[in-house]
Amino acid sequence: MACCAAPMTAADVPVPAYGDAAPQRYHLTKRASDIDSRAREHPAIDFRFTDKEGKVQDLQHAVVDTRVAPRGRLVVWLMGYGAPLFDRLGDYGLHAIQVHYANKWFGIIPTKARDDGTSLGKMRLEAATGQDFTPLASIPQPDGMMERAYQFVRWLAREHPQGKWEQFFSADRQGLNWEKVIIAGSSHGATTAARFAVHQRVDRVVAFCGPRDQLESWQGFPSATPSNRFFGFSHVLDGGWTGDHYCRSWQMLGLHQHGAIVDVDSSQPPYGNSRRLTTHFDVKGDAKRAHSSVVPGGASGKDASGKFLHEAVWRYLFTHPVEQTGAAVPVDPDCGKK
Structure with a gap:
């Protein structure tokens, strides 16, 4: 006779329906x-609430569409x-x-x-967590990504009940339930997202044009987030391929x-269930x-009618079941020899 039940995971928790009287796409903003009130500027790293012209720099954005069935996952960009x-x-x-x-x-x-093989990863982790990982900076908890994200969700849960934002709190409501979080970014943000996910288990990582940190070793550390939960997408002419930065990190x-590695322009979803797309x-x-073309925007590829080429890719990156993976392949012996 079994003594106890298996622990509940984020995937086991029911996703609350919105119950919105006027379903719509909501775009909400608020300054960090x-x-x-604990948030601070850090002039030493040119991190300010406004620029020299007085333009606001710490405005944060949130989106939810209550017309669409909720997946119960929060993207932190x-x-x-x-x-x-x-x-x-x-x-x-x-x-x-999106957090500041x-x-x-x-x-x-x-x-x-910068080139010593450890300092970049430590700096990324301090910026993400607000914990002391490097002597090169002093970033307190209220100014790190984790706390900024938590405080923003607290505000959203209070000010926007239609969105059911409270589902992303941890059990003690003192932080986020990171197993319900998709951590994502591009370039510098993609690299920090991956570094954070090695440290802290998350639901998924989506890395556009990243990660890099080509001299660092953190990519090979034992990871809190399993490798099948990392997804990467980059253009083959991106400078990150010149020195094998992407292939090195991915491996x-x-x-x-x-x-x-799958070329999405000559294949169809689900791209062999690969995690490495180009x-x-x-x-x-x-x-x-x-470099910037893989994120939806003005630099993205379009067909003759003006439609984006990579709609299916973007949906795949954020929604493809993590349990479905392609067959393992050997490492590329030429990666890192350029």
Whole structure:
């Protein structure tokens, strides 16, 4: 006779229906400094609430569409807000927030520390958690990504009951239930998202044009988030491929255990259930456009009628069942030899 039941996971918890009298797509905004009086500027890393012209820098965004069946997952986006992405996240039945946290630190890291193989990862983790991981910065908890996200969701739960935001609290309501969180970003944000997910188990990672940190070792650390929950998408002309930055990180994270690298322009969903997706659509040789082209927006590929080329890819990245994976393939022996 069994003594106890298996522990409940985030996937076992019922997703609450909205019960909204006027279903619609909601776009909500609030400044981080208005939500939490503990929030502070950090001039040493040029992290401020307003720029020199007085333009607000700490405005945070949230989207939920109560017309769509909810999936019970919260996307935390680690880069600037973009309506084309957030509109689609709402279409997928996801809640989504973009948070303002103390991440402007690249310019202050001494070259020696930047290239020492550990400092970048430690800085990313301090910015994400608000905990002391590096002597190169001092980012208190209220200014880290985790607390900023929690405080924003607290505000949303209070101010926007239609969205049922409270479902993303931890059992003690003192933080977020990160197993219900999809952590996502592009470039710098994708790399921080992946670093955070190695440290803290999340539901899924979506890394556009990332992760990089080509001299770091953290990608090979034992990961709190299983490798089948990491998804990456980049353009083959992106500079991240020049030095094998993407293929190195993807392999160190173990994504080759879930299928080969797949060119989405010559394949169909579910792309062999792979976690490593690329595109080769024509960017006129522009590496900068290639870098940003994988996120919904002005640089993205479009067909002759003006429709985005990668609608199916974006939906796959955020909603493909994590249990469905491709067959493992060997590591690429040429990756990292350029």
